[in-house]
Amino acid sequence: MKSFDRISSLHMMVGALQAILAYGLFQSAELEVWPATHAAAYIPLFMLMVALPLAFYCASEAPAVRRWVLSLGLGLLATLIGVHQGLTAGVSLWQAEGYQGGWSPARSSGYLQPTLVFAIAVFLVAPALAILRGRPQRSDYQRWIDALHHNGLVLLQAALVLGLFWGLLYSAAGLFGLVGLAFLDDLINQSWFSIPLTTLVFSHAVSVAVRTRGVADFLSARARLLCGWLYPLAGLLAIGFVLSWGVQGLAGLFDSGHAAHLLFWFVTLNLLLINLASRGGAEQGTQAAWLRWLMIAGKLALLPMMVVAAYALWLRLAQYGLTPERIWAMLVCLVLLIMALGAALDALNCLRGAAANRLLPASNMAATLVAVLGISLLLGGPLDPRRVSVDSQMMRLETQRISAADFINFLRYQGDGYGLDVLTELARAPASSDDHTKLLAMLARNALAGGRPTAATLAEQVQALPLFPAGAVLPPGLVQAFGRESALLSCNSNSASGACLIWALEAFAGGQTGYVLLRRDGDHNMPFGRLWLPDAQGQWVVFGDLGSPQDERGCPLEYRPAALFDAIVQNKVEFAAKPQPDLMIDGVRIPTNLWRTADCPEPAR
Structure with a gap:
């Protein structure tokens, strides 16, 4: 009985340490204070909070002193890896959305992946180090395999107990709420109560599962x-x-x-x-x-x-x-x-x-x-995968196997600190650079500014796109309207992938000229474009988009995207009336749209 109490005390001690770290990290993130304001502090502490208890639970085969040494050693390794991860954290999605307040765990999930991956390593290594004494033997392998099975089942049992525990509390809170007593629901919603209680219940469930090894x-x-x-x-x-x-x-x-x-x-x-x-x-x-x-x-x-x-x-x-x-x-x-x-x-x-x-x-x-x-x-x-992948994408850019926009987006979303360094270097390109370097510099500055171009850079980018047919002129206000087009920032008229053009449709609707910002994504996808027309107040808004190619019967066609671009450039586009009439009922128009007007052949496979 004393040994059981000792095991339970050790697990509760580990659970209490995890509770302190978990609640402290949660509060720092809520209040946006240190360490949540610095990735190099938050990420290592978060990884330590997960790795040290997990190592202690998985090293149950080792004596108490050795078990603590192993847990602290793996916790220290997790902390060092977390420091590296924190120091290399950089540009991510929250910056692209315009947040400029610095790194924050509430707006970045970059600390979850390394923590979960390192947890796999801890799960594999901790039992092996716990049973290893001298030169490895075949019996040690069997004990390690058994320890892996045992630890996996222990953790699953503890997770099941934790789920049942919270299911019980939430059910009780609902019952008390039916009679007008909300104290339990209010208590559950308090972070100072729920976070420490979760870690303590889990650690106690682990200790119970370890003691009842027969299960x-x-x-x-x-x-x-x-x-x-x-x-x-x-x-x-x-x-x-x-x-x-x-x-x-x-x-x-x-x-x-x-x-x-x-x-x-x-x-x-x-x-x-x-x-x-x-x-x-x-x-x-x-x-x-x-x-x-x-x-x-x-x-x-x-x-x-x-x-x-x-x-x-x-x-x-x-x-x-x-x-x-x-x-x-x-x-x-x-x-x-x-x-x-x-x-x-x-x-x-x-x-x-x-x-x-x-x-x-x-x-x-x-x-x-x-x-x-x-x-x-x-x-x-x-x-580091981020550094290696940034180098790889830079080589692809040099060999023109990736567009400038796609390269910048990669640096912005997946490069982290390494991508931030490259973006900063690109943004400092001198004004005397070639056109390709200027385009990279403009896109890099937009990415560093949160992806929101200024009116000047937006106008430059729109004016750099080809406009067809020849002689067409963009009306006032349309440049700002195109700023709401998500495809604009990734347009690159110098490459097949990501190429864009502006297409003026004269006398399209009621004598008005419509405009399409057409983006081509490679050689296999239909070009994507929305149709812009002025509304009653003269504001340019999206009124429709381009559909899929069809033949005269309305059957779908496999159409090469480059052919549509070529037809626009060569001014070989004509207007065609709809093959079926709309309905007029007592002065009210009811549009019709036939999905298929004939028996179309099955597409070739």
């Missing part, structure tokens, strides 16, 4: 049994999907644009089922012949799936360059490739008569080491 062991055994039942289905689906490539091919997979994402998830689920069912490869039970062959084929199918996923990711990198998300995807791809290769080698080993899952421990350990090392390098600075 976690029972759930772990049941999970292995259920996953062993599910994996044959997952293996069969993997085999069927790979075999379908011989019939359907891979073109549709690559054209989808998210093939790598889906393949990563499917392979991850398969590997998770394999490891849960086999206790990470520590158990090699006897199997029926048909099941053994199914598992061998299922494991072999994972490797070509990962090869295809890696190739799909490479295609995206070749087309659009590196971004922080794609760099993280590269790490995920590498980890899954190692595990899929281990599963394939294990399947080949089974064909030679060896027991199943014997090679999984080696591949699991290698994948874990790569994952933890990759997370540390990417979050800690040596391979």
Whole structure:
């Protein structure tokens, strides 16, 4: 009983420390005072608030002193990584919306992603360090796998208890509210009550789950049994999907644009089922012949799936360059490739008569080491995804594979501090620079100013766009009206992607001239443009937009976007009456719009 009380006291102590940090950070963000006003202070404290308790909970196999040392060490590492993340925080969405008050956690979520990613590393590393004594043994691997299963179930149990606790409080608050007593609802809405109580209830739930280890062991055994039942289905689906490539091919997979994402998830689920069912490869039970062959084929199918996923990711990198998300995807791809290769080698080993899952421990350990090392390098600075991706996009700009507007938007939304440095340098371009450098400088100044161009820069940008037909003149006030067009800031008349022009439609509606700011996005999408006309007060407003191309019967056409631009430049555009009349009922016009006037052929695939 005394040992149980001691465990509970330690967990409550950790929960109290987390409560102090959590409430302090919340209050500083609410009042906009330090440390919430400085990313280099807020982010490391936030990461410490999450990492230290998590490390303590996951290192339950270690003695008390070693457990504290491990927790404090991982907490210190989280703090150092947080300092780097804070020092490199810069331009983000809240600045683009015009907020100029400095960094604030209320307007930036840049601290959540590194915290969650580092939490994965803590979850993997803490139990390994807790059980490691001297040279690693095979029994240490089995204890580590069991600790991972146990910690995952403990945290899930604690989350369930926390959810039930708050469900109980909110239900009680609703009942008291029915009789006119709002004290409990008011109390729940107080941050000084809800935040500390959440961390304390969670820590106590963890201590209870740790003490009742039999529950976690029972759930772990049941999970292995259920996953062993599910994996044959997952293996069969993997085999069927790979075999379908011989019939359907891979073109549709690559054209989808998210093939790598889906393949990563499917392979991850398969590997998770394999490891849960086999206790990470520590158990090699006897199997029926048909099941053994199914598992061998299922494991072999994972490797070509990962090869295809890696190739799909490479295609995206070749087309659009590196971004922080794609760099993280590269790490995920590498980890899954190692595990899929281990599963394939294990399947080949089974064909030679060896027991199943014997090679999984080696591949699991290698994948874990790569994952933890990759997370540390990417979050800690040596391979910072934001810096690497900014360098990649700058190379694409030099080779004209990205438009100036898209490059500036990347720096503005995804570059953080590294993007801010490049934007600042671009904005200082001398007046004697070439036209391309001047355009970059203007867009960079707009981004640094919150994306809101001044009237002077707006007029310069509109006047730089080509106007058709020849001889047309923009009326007064239309330049300011175009300022409400979101596509204007990303217009670049010198490239195919993002090219814009202004199109005057003379005598379009009741003798009035309408204007269209037409933007072309690549060679596959229909140009996007809104139709501007003056209202009764003479103010320019949007009255409509351009629809999709159709033939004379009203059937949709696959129309090359460049053809519409060419037709406008060559003045080959004519007005055509609607193929169907509107209805007039007692002086009231009812417009008609036929979706299809004939039997249209199915589009080619």
